[in-house]
Amino acid sequence: xxxxxxxxxxxxxxxxxxxxLLKKIVERFGEDVSVVFYDNYYKAHNELPYExxxxxxxxxxxxxxxxxxxxxxxxxxxxxxxxxPVYDYKMHNRGSETVEIKPSKVxxxxxxxxFHDPALRDLLDIKIFVDTDADERILxxxxxxxxxxxxxxxxxxxxxxxxxxxxxxxxxxxxxxxADIIVLDGGYNLVALDMIMQRIRNHVDTSEANLIx
Numbered sequence: 001x002x003x004x005x006x007x008x009x010x011x012x013x014x015x016x017x018x019x020x021l022l023k024k025i026v027e028r029f030g031e032d033v034s035v036v037f038y039d040n041y042y043k044a045h046n047e048l049p050y051e052x053x054x055x056x057x058x059x060x061x062x063x064x065x066x067x068x069x070x071x072x073x074x075x076x077x078x079x080x081x082x083x084x085p086v087y088d089y090k091m092h093n094r095g096s097e098t099v100e101i102k103p104s105k106v107x108x109x110x111x112x113x114x115f116h117d118p119a120l121r122d123l124l125d126i127k128i129f130v131d132t133d134a135d136e137r138i139l140x141x142x143x144x145x146x147x148x149x150x151x152x153x154x155x156x157x158x159x160x161x162x163x164x165x166x167x168x169x170x171x172x173x174x175x176x177x178x179a180d181i182i183v184l185d186g187g188y189n190l191v192a193l194d195m196i197m198q199r200i201r202n203h204v205d206t207s208e209a210n211l212i213x
Contacts, residue, residue, distance in 0.1 A: 017186020
């Protein structure tokens, strides 16, 4: 771990429960945790009209600005703050505003393809893959995209069949082999959650003890 900073990657398919797991960790440790959402690092496509942006494959590794993600993680690990881009799902494009992420004892990087890039994987001390049945994942995605992202049912199903499912099979599922921990059903798996919480607690307590010394 660099400079007593623990960096955790949470990956898994869409709707697998990554966010639920993440929320429970943040609720427990608060300001001791900084979160980098990989989805905010979709590449900007200001050169394309909305109709063309809507057709892009957002589940392929090339859709993400992974170099910027890696740069930001390294800065956080070295004690610096970063200005994280904000992605607008309704507009299918990166917004003009940014959000400051401050360094902390624990950095969590969350997203479907966090384990795909070797350079990004090398920055992670613990790699957690959240594994959930495909039928449950698609139902969760439909609810989320319709209620939170302004999509209609037809567009969500079409996107799932044309890009989400094939990209999951090609890139996301194979990345599971890089995981240190595979968690079934995310934050609802209390046994796995307790183990992860204890590992983080040990790190936070050790970091605080080192500061006192």
